[in-house]
Amino acid sequence: MKELSTTDFDSVISQSELPMVVDFWAPWCGPCKVMAPILESIAPDNQQLFTVGKVNVDDHGDLAMRFNVLSIPTFIVFKGGSEIGRFAGAAPAAVFVEKVKGILRG
């Protein structure tokens, strides 16, 4: 899972061939902790569909601000460099994947 920062965010997002799900999280956030292993576990099965990146909002508050992230965890799906959908809050693995697929289907 790729850790994104203020410096590389735009280049990574625009160069990613697959859609990228970016997890905005922080170390003090309980629900975010719950999601970390879930994201690890779903990544291999979905590697044809999307990749996953992470933004630590403590370290990169400017990114949170730029995307109006006001609740964590927030998951934003980027395709071709721009946002195509988002959802907030922890979710079990199956529900998470369904939500992402729903956004990808448009």
Next chain:
Amino acid sequence: MSYQVGIIGAGPSGYTAAIYASRANLNTVLFTGLEPGGQLMLTSDVENWPGEEHGILGPELMAKLRTQAGRFGAEIKELSVTAVDLISHPKKLTLSNGTVAECESVIIATGASAKWLDVHGEAKLRGRGVSACATCDGFFFKGKNVAVVGGGDSAMEEANFLTKFASSVTVIHRSAEFKASKIMLTRAQNNPKISFKMNAKVVEVLGEDRVTGLKIENLIDQTSADLPFDGLFVAIGHFPNSAIFANQLTVDRKGYITVLTGTTQTNIPGVFAAGDVVDHLYRQAVTAAGTGCIAALEAERWISHGA
């Protein structure tokens, strides 16, 4: 799929019931629903769980309870129960994947969920300035002006917590009287960053990509005004997750499941209810766990004696 004990809900109550039932060698399944871990997943420090002398993070406590339940063989399934037939033998639970689980006894531990205002703009801006969890989201309102709606202890607690980040917190409350306890109210009233707007009601949340303000109605002269705010925290209480049972079980006026005093027995033999879906008075992790324990012991007795 058939089981001796079917537990609905994965909060402190459901997990504790699973620990007791599976440790008693009953063939036990637990359905987590959409929020495995329950309400404590939304909080950081739990300081009143006995035995954790330094406090424990809510999600960490719930992960431990889950492991402990699994250790004695309870099957934990990340499915929701969408319909129930509690009267038949065995009892039937229809699951979100379309299958049906048959259970000799059922323990309902579906807890409670935060109430929303149900006003225009609220749903659209959830996660974009509208929140029901100050501990989760307060951080994003550093130096901002936020509103808290509600007049109970949880509203006062959220307001006090938010002053760590926000430059001003306005408590908006429908009446001129508070349900909050004296100590919580005084603490909020003495906080220089908190102000109060009484006899007032939020009628609309304003903003496109994020909250920019609230339309607030003055309930005394019926005028309304748009006021600028960056965030809205809703703390107007909880409702019990009992809708799918209400056509078969006795519930009170507010939807809480009714049990025989001092027990977890509902009006249907072999069906037990525990935790916040029953209890609107104490609403604590440890009381939910306590009644979850009782429910498992009562289910065990019911299975072996049929009474």
